[in-house]
Amino acid sequence: MKPERINTVLIIICMVLLVGGFWYFGSKQPKIAYVKTAMLYDGFDYKHELEKKLEDTKYQRKAILDSILMQLQALSEQLKANKNNDPEKIEKFQQMRSQYLAKEKQFSEDNQALAEKYSSDIWKQLNQYVTEYGHQHGFTYIFGADGSGALMAASNDKDITEDVKIFVNRRYNGKISD
Amino acid sequence: MEKYLTDMRLLFWILPLILTASCRQTPGWQDDLDPMEYVNWVEDMNNGLKVSKQIGNIRFTLQFKPLEYIILKENGNPDAGKEEIIKEMEQMKDMQYYTFTISADDHLSDILKYNLNDPADYYFRLNYFASEMQDDLALVEGTDTLRCLLFHYERNYGLAPYTNFLLAFEKKENGEEIPDRTLIFDDGALNSGIVKITINGAALNRMPKLFVTTMVRK
Numbered sequence: 001m002k003p004e005r006i007n008t009v010l011i012i013i014c015m016v017l018l019v020g021g022f023w024y025f026g027s028k029q030p031k032i033a034y035v036k037t038a039m040l041y042d043g044f045d046y047k048h049e050l051e052k053k054l055e056d057t058k059y060q061r062k063a064i065l066d067s068i069l070m071q072l073q074a075l076s077e078q079l080k081a082n083k084n085n086d087p088e089k090i091e092k093f094q095q096m097r098s099q100y101l102a103k104e105k106q107f108s109e110d111n112q113a114l115a116e117k118y119s120s121d122i123w124k125q126l127n128q129y130v131t132e133y134g135h136q137h138g139f140t141y142i143f144g145a146d147g148s149g150a151l152m153a154a155s156n157d158k159d160i161t162e163d164v165k166i167f168v169n170r171r172y173n174g175k176i177s178d
Numbered sequence: 179m180e181k182y183l184t185d186m187r188l189l190f191w192i193l194p195l196i197l198t199a200s201c202r203q204t205p206g207w208q209d210d211l212d213p214m215e216y217v218n219w220v221e222d223m224n225n226g227l228k229v230s231k232q233i234g235n236i237r238f239t240l241q242f243k244p245l246e247y248i249i250l251k252e253n254g255n256p257d258a259g260k261e262e263i264i265k266e267m268e269q270m271k272d273m274q275y276y277t278f279t280i281s282a283d284d285h286l287s288d289i290l291k292y293n294l295n296d297p298a299d300y301y302f303r304l305n306y307f308a309s310e311m312q313d314d315l316a317l318v319e320g321t322d323t324l325r326c327l328l329f330h331y332e333r334n335y336g337l338a339p340y341t342n343f344l345l346a347f348e349k350k351e352n353g354e355e356i357p358d359r360t361l362i363f364d365d366g367a368l369n370s371g372i373v374k375i376t377i378n379g380a381a382l383n384r385m386p387k388l389f390v391t392t393m394v395r396k
Contacts, residue, residue, distance in 0.1 A: 046372065121371030128233050174360045174376030176229050 030140035033160040034151055035130065037144040043165045046125055046172050050118040057114060061107040068100045129168035210389040213250050219386055220247045226381025232283070233370045236292075239279040240361050240375045245270050246388040273327065273346040278315075278361065280368070281340035288336040292368070306367040307331045307341070314364040317347040320357040324348050356382040 041047055075093045079085050134142050142160070145151040211219055220227050220243070230239040243251075245267050253262075282292045290303050312329035328346035345361075360376040 049372065118371075121369070124234055124369075125371055171231075172374060174229075174231070174358075174374035176231070176376070176378075 031138055032141045032143070033139055033158045034143040034145050034154050035161045035164050036159065037146040039161050040130075040165055040168070041122070041126065043169070044122060044126055044172070045169045047122050050122060054111075054115060054118055058111055061111065065100065065104055065107065068096065068103065072096050072100055125172060126168060129171040130164060132171060133164050133167045210387045212389050216386065216388045217247060217250055220244060226378050227385070229375055229377060231373065231375050233373060235283045235285070236368055236370050237279075237281045237283060238363065238370075238373050238375060239281070240377065241277040241279070242359070242377050242382070243275040243277060244385060245275075248275055250388070272349055274317075274349045274359075276317075276345045276347075276361065278343040278345055278363070279340050280343075286339045288334065288339075289341045289368070291336070303367045307333075307343070310366065311343070314366050315345060316362045318360040318362060319347075319350050320352070322350055324350070355379065 072093070075089070075096065079089060079093060130142060133139075142164075143151045143154070145154065219225055221241070222228070223230065227244075228239065228241045230237060232238075248270065249266055280289050282289060285292045290300055290307070294300055308331050311331070312326050315326040315329070317324045317326070324347040326345050326347060328344070330344040332342040332344065334341065356379050358376050358379045359382070360374050363373040363375075365371060365373055
């Protein structure tokens with residue numbers, strides 16, 4: 001074989017090895033992306049539904065409190081108007097005021113607990129769907145950029161928030177595939 | 179010449195048979211299926227009448243059950259009493275039926291016992307599954323939200339790592355195209371939140387027919 005041909009063959013082999021090497025090691029690189037968690041959370045349909053549900057519950061509870069408050073105010077006006085008040089009326093007023101304060105405290109605690117439960121439910125489903133997105137699209141890692149400093153800098157082309165948002169909403173609404 | 183004519187006559191009868199048989203075996207061709215094939219088709223997750231969704235470790239599976247499927251599963255042999263089958267289908271035709279299954283991936287016993295924080299939770303769940311859960315189920319079909327009209331909790335006493343709930347909703351008249359059907363379960367016992375599972379309208383529209391039933395209907 002002529003030396004020129006040997007050189008050509010060697011160059012081709014080197015090129016093939018080089019391309020193969022790049023391909024092999026390239027494919028072994030972890031696929032990484034990130035999502036802006038606040039945006040994802042805010043754009044999640046389930047969050048909007050539970051937010052509305054929480055507001056409705058709070059509104060109903062406030063209506064109960066307002067009703068007691070109105071009765072309390074009416075009783076208070078009566079007590080103010082009469083100088084010689086019936087001790088029974090005074091006791092009734094005090095009982096009602098205690099009842100109002102107890103209910104207000106209870107509702108405030110219940111609202112807080114409900115908000116925490118809803119938040120936990122939302123994150124549970126969000127994490128599930130992001131995990132499924134990662135598996136279906138071959139991601140090794142999907143980081144959450146939440147502004148806490150866990151992810152200090154990342155290129156915009158690694159931001160998959162919009163795609164993930166569409167995916168999680170489809171999954172939440174019952175669709176099984178993309 | 180006579181032999182040629184005999185061969186031609188034979189071909190005249192055999193050719194349609196071959197064509198019919200080949201059509202039935204073409205993948206994706208939704209022809210009438212025999213009972214066994216029909217049951218397998220309905221239960222095959224690739225065909226879209228059975229869908230599943232996981233939230234945390236809890237898996238929710240929804241199986242839509244066409245009337246033919248229910249009768250086949252109940253009767254075993256659909257040829258046994260065709261009139262009875264027609265009668266049964268007539269009785270059931272105003273509703274749509276589903277089996278809703280709940281299981282946990284890392285739990286091989288009754289879902290009632292899954293991740294119990296307190297022994298009282300067991301009885302709370304039992305009571306919830308037996309009665310209250312029905313109010314937390316709805317089916318969205320097109321623009322209609324349907325209440326769960328029939329509900330049955332199949333208690334298995336720990337014999338299976340899953341729990342089945344048999345559900346039935348009113349059947350809507352949809353014209354030619356059946357829309358997506360989404361089951362909404364507002365979970366009140368297992369902390370999964372609101373669970374939505376959709377049976378795709380496309381899957382419902384391309385359901386095969388049951389060969390035996392087709393004969394019966396004629």
